[in-house]
Amino acid sequence: MRYMPEPFKIKMVEPIKMTTRAEREAFIRDAHYNAFSLSAEDVYIDLQTDSGTGSMSDSQWGAIMRGDESYSGGRSYYRLIEAGKEIFGYDYVQPVHQGRAAEKVLFPLIVTPGQYVISNMFFDTTRAHVGLAGGRAIDCVCPEGLDSGAYFDFKGNMDVPRLRSLIAEHGAENIAAIVMTITNNSVGGQPVSMANMRETAALAKEHGILVVIDAARYAENAFFIKEREAEFADATPLEITREMFSHGDVFTMSAKKDALVNMGGMLAVREDGPLVDAIKTRVISFEGYLTYGGLAGRDLEAMTTGLYEGLDYDYLRYRIGQMQYLGARLEEAGIPFQNPVGGHAVFIDAGKLLPHIPYDEFPGQALTVELYIEAGIRGCDIGSYMMDRDPETGEQQRAPFEFTRLAIPRRVYTQAHLDVVADALIAIRDRAAGIKGYQITWEPKVLRHFTSHLKPV
Numbered sequence: 001m002r003y004m005p006e007p008f009k010i011k012m013v014e015p016i017k018m019t020t021r022a023e024r025e026a027f028i029r030d031a032h033y034n035a036f037s038l039s040a041e042d043v044y045i046d047l048q049t050d051s052g053t054g055s056m057s058d059s060q061w062g063a064i065m066r067g068d069e070s071y072s073g074g075r076s077y078y079r080l081i082e083a084g085k086e087i088f089g090y091d092y093v094q095p096v097h098q099g100r101a102a103e104k105v106l107f108p109l110i111v112t113p114g115q116y117v118i119s120n121m122f123f124d125t126t127r128a129h130v131g132l133a134g135g136r137a138i139d140c141v142c143p144e145g146l147d148s149g150a151y152f153d154f155k156g157n158m159d160v161p162r163l164r165s166l167i168a169e170h171g172a173e174n175i176a177a178i179v180m181t182i183t184n185n186s187v188g189g190q191p192v193s194m195a196n197m198r199e200t201a202a203l204a205k206e207h208g209i210l211v212v213i214d215a216a217r218y219a220e221n222a223f224f225i226k227e228r229e230a231e232f233a234d235a236t237p238l239e240i241t242r243e244m245f246s247h248g249d250v251f252t253m254s255a256k257k258d259a260l261v262n263m264g265g266m267l268a269v270r271e272d273g274p275l276v277d278a279i280k281t282r283v284i285s286f287e288g289y290l291t292y293g294g295l296a297g298r299d300l301e302a303m304t305t306g307l308y309e310g311l312d313y314d315y316l317r318y319r320i321g322q323m324q325y326l327g328a329r330l331e332e333a334g335i336p337f338q339n340p341v342g343g344h345a346v347f348i349d350a351g352k353l354l355p356h357i358p359y360d361e362f363p364g365q366a367l368t369v370e371l372y373i374e375a376g377i378r379g380c381d382i383g384s385y386m387m388d389r390d391p392e393t394g395e396q397q398r399a400p401f402e403f404t405r406l407a408i409p410r411r412v413y414t415q416a417h418l419d420v421v422a423d424a425l426i427a428i429r430d431r432a433a434g435i436k437g438y439q440i441t442w443e444p445k446v447l448r449h450f451t452s453h454l455k456p457v
Ligand code: F0G
Pocket: 048, 049, 050, 051, 098, 099, 100, 101, 123, 125, 126, 181, 185, 214, 216, 253, 254, 255, 256, 264, 265
């Protein structure tokens, strides 16, 4: 498959360190085989996340110089609000410092303890904030999303028939909200179709249930709709985005992904009303005054410019093209991954690549360690290692899949870097049978994957 050439040239570079295998073996051992504990300087290609790790453009850096740092009513704030209205069509747009800040402000306002919140799949922090607000989170992704080997255009979709039966089972009054995560990060950055968004929104409306869009990767989702849903073949990513957001009542957004900034987020409400007043009160307590929301004026400028750049068709074609190029190289080599590739990452099916490692010895983590030792590449486990223990029995929970996620930062790595990744995976595949699983030697009670210590079994 042809690599889609970059629609930009490089104006500034950041050197990265080359290390030897022996050095990497020592670094990862000293990090207790936890890639989060590595020093980023010792990583050659960092695919741990696409969040806040992108390169800003010269326009964004230029906009930063125009940041208005007034405490209230700054010019940069009004520029962001106008962009938010134009792109998303929402009455109220609130900047916050990142995605989880929007979640922290919103969920206690919409969830009554004991209520359910249903999503096509929650991202960890969203699930955590539903729980902290006393809600119960239910994942409801379409069955195709869970079958990594089988191609399906929209693996991120909501399972609408199951959603309907969940509403019937629990009663609409016990469902605080439906959360549409676009793209669906946890099943592999998989898109949600417009047809599915329409159907979900119609069902929610029929039952008077609030629809929240978790919008971190809105532009990548719009691109997939353009490519894969015939009705939208001639629509621009911006036009598609407008319709997608018309199917939600509220959105939370981490702007660290498609809005191309290193820090930032938004919380927006389609129609002005009492929810907006309640949001304002919480924002002032947690994030700062309404017109800066935990960000500097210059951050607001970079975010506004980034919101538009993220929707540029040539950029999106190159961006998704990077995933597809890496996916094609892996397919050629017979390396299993969530097929098709997602918008921001390639999810390697470590469960299939390392079938001799049981789930409670963490195949996704074993592959993460091996990729680091092989070529200094840092990915992360999205599998049973990432699951905390059952709070009642203390038993290791089993994830529906054992993935190693390779998230590609935006506008950062080149084709040659992606070839290094593919070659490393091929080398690992050739010696897969000798790769060992891991056991945890120390762990905290929650979100253990960030800090726990491991050792090879
Ligand atoms: N929602 C989704 C779908 C996300 O992927 C993330 C972050 C958040 C919300 C939270 O946003 O980090 O700005 O507070 N995802 C990153 C990742 C961390 O690596 O996938 P945040």
